[in-house]
Amino acid sequence: MEIGVPKEIKNQEYRVGLTPAAVQELVAHGHQVLVESRAGAGIGMSDDDYRQAGAAIVENAATVFAQADLIVKVKEPQPEECLLLRPGQVLFTYLHLAPDPEQARLLMASGAVAIAYETVTDAQGRLPLLAPMSEVAGRMAIQVGAHALEKVSGGAGILLAGVPGVAPGKVAVIGGGVVGTHAARMAMGLGAEVVVLDKSLPRLAELDGLYGPRLKTLYATAEAVETAVIAADLVIGAVLVPGANAPKLVTRAMLGRMRPGSVLVDVAIDQGGCFETSHATTHDQPTYVVDGIVHYCVANMPGAVARTSTFALTNATLPYVLRLADLGWQQALRDDIHLRNGLNVAQKQIAHPAVAAALGVEPTDIMELLA
Structure with missing residues (x-):
């Protein structure tokens, strides 16, 4: 099989x-x-x-897309890349279609088969191709949050570590999965x-067992989230x-009760x-301020540490790329329910139920697409 690797063209994506x-393999x-x-x-x-x-x-992406049977990328295809896809061609990358109906429309129109890293599962119900970038993003979240808290960045001028005689900063992490665990670990380290x-x-019991009294854990009721957010200097x-779309857990009303310059x-x-x-x-303009609160919402955080991120991601994706290339996408998906869960678009239809629900369309039965 011919496998194509185009240069990423999303802003500040390295x-x-x-x-x-991986190529050698x-x-x-x-x-x-x-x-x-390049x-x-x-x-x-x-x-x-x-x-x-x-x-x-x-020399160019057009040649990669024209010749390859399987396109392996990192970020979702930009509109000009979607137009280069052709019917039956396989795209394997992060897609994040739920909040992006335009990308979904372009992928369906292309007739390509789009398999998303972020919905591939494993036997433990985890997301093995999302995990390495979640680890990076979780650790980076504290790094960028600490910088945003500096006065020169628009923050309140708080040092997360504190100093003798001055209390440390307060960090609230909403979500105890891979991102949250790595963010908490970094924040405690500081x-x-x-x-x-x-x-x-x-x-929560696992986290308590791992970190003991150094880490406070709370069941995420609406009241608990609001109390923790208002008290925090940095919220992750x-x-x-x-x-699916992420739930909106922090409202604008909460911002007015936070310390100005919180992040x-x-x-x-x-x-x-x-x-x-x-x-x-x-990454060009990573932050903005709403009601005195600094927001950092970069959509490709791991791209800032591209070398670490690429090696971590390829370690996870390579076995799946090999499976798709060795068997062809249809046989690979028939054989592996977890890789099958990664199928988002095929035959101009949405295949993943959660993605379909977010986009307001009916999902197509995957096994029918593989018949």
Whole structure:
């Protein structure tokens, strides 16, 4: 099979779909890999690095899309990329279609088969291709939040760690999944006072067992969320409903009761955001202020640490890319229910139930698409 890796064109996106090591694995399986020139420049990988791994270097994305049977990317295709897709071609990348009906419309119109990293599951009910970027984003959330709290960034001028004789900053993490756990770990490492809110008692018990009295855990009632948000200097939105829009858990009314210069970091912004006042930003202009509260809502946070992120992502995606290439998408999805859960669009229809519900359409039975 011919596998294509175009250069990412989303604003400030430096990651790439495959590393040279991943290319070498695919070539060893008998596949051909086309890589757009300078696709790996953002992670310090040259065209020669990809050539030595066995890839063919092509000059532009149009050639990659025209020749490849399977396109492997990182971020959702931009409109001009959607127009390059063709019927039956397989796209494997993050899609986040729930808050993006225009992208969904373009993908359906293309006739391509779109498999989303973020809805692939595993036997434990986890999201193995979302997890590595969630780990990165969770850790980054504290890093960028701490910077946003600085007075020069528009924040209240609070040091999360505090100093002797001065209390540390307060961090509220809404959601105790992968993002929330890594955010809490980083915040505790800095010495902040941290509370995690979640609706899963078993998950709260796990976190309590891991971190003991250093970490406060609260069941996420509406009252508990409001109290924690109002008291916090930094709030991390780490809520995920796979495939669906994130619930709006922090209202605008709450902002008026927070300390001016407090910071909200919405890691759920890819799925529409979990703060009522959130809208997507970029690394060029990452923050904005509403009612005196600084919002950080960058939709591709891990792109800022592209090298770490690309290697972490490729470690997770490579086995699935190999399966799709070795077996073809239909057989690979028939054989693996967890990879099958990644199917979002096929034959100009929406296949994932949660995505379909968010877009207000009826989902198509996946097994019919695979018949």
